[in-house]
Amino acid sequence: MAYVAPSPRFLPWLTRKPRPKVFAEGAKRVQFSSPVLPYLFLAPQLAVIFIFFYWPSVQAVSSSFYIEDPFGFGSTFVGMSNYTDVLTSAQYRGIALFTVVFTALVTLFSLSIGLLLGVKADAVIRGSSAYKTMLISVYAIAAPVAALIGMMFFDQHIGPFVEVASWFGWDMRVGLSYSDTAFAMIVVAVWKQVPYNFIFFLSGLQSVPVSVREAAAIDCKSGFRRFWTVTLPLLAPTAFFLLIINVTYSLFDTFGIIDVMVKDKAANNPITLVYKVYEDGFRGNDLGSSSAQSVILMIVVFVLTIFQFRFVERRIHYT
Amino acid sequence: MASLDINQVSKIYAGGNKAVNSVDITIQDGEFIVLVGPSGCGKSTLLRMVAGLEEISEGEVKIGGRTVNTIEPAERDIAMVFQNYALYPHMTVRQNLEYGLKNRNTPRADIDARVAEAARMLEIDQYLDRKPRALSGGQRQRVAMGRAIVRQPAAFLFDEPLSNLDAKLRVSMRGEIKRLQRRLGTTSIYVTHDQLEAMTLADRLVVLNGGRIEQIGAPLEVYHQPASTFVASFIGSPAMNLVQGELHGNRLAVGPSLLTLGGHAPTSGEVTVGLRAEDLRVASSDEEGLQFRLDYVEELGSQRLVHGHVGDQALTASMALDVALADEMKLAIDPRRLHFFARDTGKRIHAPGTAPASQPSVMEVA
Ligand SMILES: Nc1ncnc2c1ncn2[C@@H]1O[C@H](COP(=O)(O)OP(=O)(O)O)[C@@H](O)[C@H]1O
Numbered sequence: 001m002a003y004v005a006p007s008p009r010f011l012p013w014l015t016r017k018p019r020p021k022v023f024a025e026g027a028k029r030v031q032f033s034s035p036v037l038p039y040l041f042l043a044p045q046l047a048v049i050f051i052f053f054y055w056p057s058v059q060a061v062s063s064s065f066y067i068e069d070p071f072g073f074g075s076t077f078v079g080m081s082n083y084t085d086v087l088t089s090a091q092y093r094g095i096a097l098f099t100v101v102f103t104a105l106v107t108l109f110s111l112s113i114g115l116l117l118g119v120k121a122d123a124v125i126r127g128s129s130a131y132k133t134m135l136i137s138v139y140a141i142a143a144p145v146a147a148l149i150g151m152m153f154f155d156q157h158i159g160p161f162v163e164v165a166s167w168f169g170w171d172m173r174v175g176l177s178y179s180d181t182a183f184a185m186i187v188v189a190v191w192k193q194v195p196y197n198f199i200f201f202l203s204g205l206q207s208v209p210v211s212v213r214e215a216a217a218i219d220c221k222s223g224f225r226r227f228w229t230v231t232l233p234l235l236a237p238t239a240f241f242l243l244i245i246n247v248t249y250s251l252f253d254t255f256g257i258i259d260v261m262v263k264d265k266a267a268n269n270p271i272t273l274v275y276k277v278y279e280d281g282f283r284g285n286d287l288g289s290s291s292a293q294s295v296i297l298m299i300v301v302f303v304l305t306i307f308q309f310r311f312v313e314r315r316i317h318y319t
Numbered sequence: 320m321a322s323l324d325i326n327q328v329s330k331i332y333a334g335g336n337k338a339v340n341s342v343d344i345t346i347q348d349g350e351f352i353v354l355v356g357p358s359g360c361g362k363s364t365l366l367r368m369v370a371g372l373e374e375i376s377e378g379e380v381k382i383g384g385r386t387v388n389t390i391e392p393a394e395r396d397i398a399m400v401f402q403n404y405a406l407y408p409h410m411t412v413r414q415n416l417e418y419g420l421k422n423r424n425t426p427r428a429d430i431d432a433r434v435a436e437a438a439r440m441l442e443i444d445q446y447l448d449r450k451p452r453a454l455s456g457g458q459r460q461r462v463a464m465g466r467a468i469v470r471q472p473a474a475f476l477f478d479e480p481l482s483n484l485d486a487k488l489r490v491s492m493r494g495e496i497k498r499l500q501r502r503l504g505t506t507s508i509y510v511t512h513d514q515l516e517a518m519t520l521a522d523r524l525v526v527l528n529g530g531r532i533e534q535i536g537a538p539l540e541v542y543h544q545p546a547s548t549f550v551a552s553f554i555g556s557p558a559m560n561l562v563q564g565e566l567h568g569n570r571l572a573v574g575p576s577l578l579t580l581g582g583h584a585p586t587s588g589e590v591t592v593g594l595r596a597e598d599l600r601v602a603s604s605d606e607e608g609l610q611f612r613l614d615y616v617e618e619l620g621s622q623r624l625v626h627g628h629v630g631d632q633a634l635t636a637s638m639a640l641d642v643a644l645a646d647e648m649k650l651a652i653d654p655r656r657l658h659f660f661a662r663d664t665g666k667r668i669h670a671p672g673t674a675p676a677s678q679p680s681v682m683e684v685a
């Protein structure tokens with residue numbers, strides 16, 4: 001894939017894990033003999049960020065103001081018209097709507113299934129680190145493999161999901177029917193993200209102090225109520241972090257899943273905004289519009305980031 | 320308020336480790352019981368079995384006459400204070416205090432009254448709207464106590480509640496816990512590894528060792544008549560001197576020194592002899608005593624601890640500041656203040672003349 005999407009991989013500040021405070025406080029100040037030396041150490045990282053993030057971003061912004069000749073014979077400055085075209089297009093708004101629904105459903109289901117599994121696993125492995133290591137090592141191989149397996153579920157010929165659906169009279173046609181494709185996309189996207197959420201929720205649950213749970217067990221006899229009033233509020237930092245991660249995942253990292261399901265299929269299939277950027281830019285050769293769309297997406301990411309900084313990092317921290 | 324019965328209770332952890340071994344304690348209504356022993360002796364495990372946080376492997380726990388073995392912690396009518404406070408970090412102090420009452424559907428007016436009362440007693444009124452992270456360790460511990468008090472439970476369970484506080488605060492909180500417990504009259508079990516805390520708080524001490532009870536008794540009884548060498552060396556500071564000696568008739572030999580006892584010795588042959596540091600004094604020239612070689616002196620301000628050897632056995636004596644010290648001294652002790660323990664089992668051997676009830680001048684020493 002030649003396209004450099006503003007995927008979270010290239011936005012290091014989006015995928016930051018909540019750092020344990022001790023690193024910041026416990027880290028010693030290192031004194032360098034030369035003031036240039038620290039910048040030399042930083043140089044490779046800075047180069048990567050510059051080449052793979054800032055440079056394409058600047059390119060995208062500048063080319064969003066031009067219409068490029070499809071055959072590559074120069075370009076014409078058109079001001080904001082790429083943006084107005086995109087934003088007034090009914091098709092674009094339809095895709096935006098699907099993206100919102102898709103993101104909401106994928107985030108909702110992957111978070112809640114991840115939480116449910118985390119709670120169940122936590123009850124089993126409390127205190128047993130052997131189980132914990134096993135579960136975490138499963139996650140280490142899960143993500144890419146899970147995506148592949150998820151995709152196979154919906155294979156027209158061998159997919160068990162398609163087969164099961166047919167028992168109920170549901171003739172599932174992924175890649176042909178809009179709603180069937182949407183369904184498959186959501187299921188595979190959730191399937192792929194659940195292990196990630198699961199591990200984070202599990203470690204969040206494990207970090208709730210045992211004595212706080214025990215105090216709650218003495219104060220409240222209903223386990224369900226204890227979960228809602230004590231455990232879940234203490235998981236809030238983890239949950240908000242995962243919320244941001246899951247939203248960006250649904251928006252950007254599901255590209256591969258969508259690509260496999262709709263590539264080379266002419267029918268009216270659901271796609272998300274990121275995929276539309278790719279289609280217009282690399283299939284339609286409409287670089288101007290594609291750039292304008294990616295700038296719009298960048299703005300969405302910025303808003304999410306600001307939200308994360310303001311709300312998640314500042315407000316939800318317990319000591 | 321209620322009596323508490325711990326009946327032949329054992330805890331066997333997975334792997335067969337018997338952390339608590341057939342423990343039997345009967346606790347009166349309103350009594351303050353302190354479980355004391357070195358780290359890992361099973362104090363917390365026992366307390367947690369009473370609380371319902373740990374399953375009872377064998378035996379029976381009764382609170383107010385009701386067997387609670389299979390009853391949930393929340394329904395045992397107990398309140399617990401934890402070492403690390405275990406406050407709910409996302410709730411304000413007031414919400415922390417209210418939580419247990421709300422879950423029991425206590426009427427609003429009642430909750431408010433109890434919270435106000437507890438906050439006043441513990442002087443945490445002005446912190447009620449703060450989160451725990453904005454409180455100091457001592458304040459947090461007060462909130463944790465408040466959370467127990469508002470519940471008005473049948474029993475308080477304390478698991479080393481003062482261990483995380485600094486020394487000065489520990490002393491003042493200790494006094495406060497004692498005062499509160501007296502005032503509320505609530506049956507309490509208090510776990511600590513600190514023998515001084517145990518001595519000062521307890522109505523009765525339960526000394527645990529390796530999951531078994533070594534001795535149960537009032538603090539001074541345990542101090543003056545330790546039931547075993549373990550108790551003797553654990554209770555009291557400095558620890559009781561334990562030296563090897565031999566009894567013959569009415570005479571005791573410790574290394575090269577000979578002491579004459581008031582009456583006939585309770586046994587004869589090899590024994591372990593216990594001597595409290597404060598019972599030792601410098602002998603006058605015509606008196607018999609232990610030949611003591613001084614090694615070094617620890618100044619404590621009000622008195623000094625004199626460390627040295629009798630023969631090849633270490634011995635510590637506590638001396639007033641005006642006592643003249645020499646490198647070689649003779650130390651005397653009232654023979655009635657000697658403790659004898661069986662060399663093999665470490666169990667106390669009661670002298671016929673010094674049976675538990677007639678121990679001389681117990682209060683004098685205290
Ligand atoms: N969950 C557990 N599983 C196995 N052994 C345990 C467990 N908890 C405590 N123990 C063991 O039981 C013994 C008593 O522990 P504990 O009651 O915590 O001691 P204390 O509170 O007196 O320091 C210790 O030897 C400890 O290692």
Ligand SMILES: [Mg+2]
Binds near residue numbers: 362363479
């Ligand atoms: Mg303990």
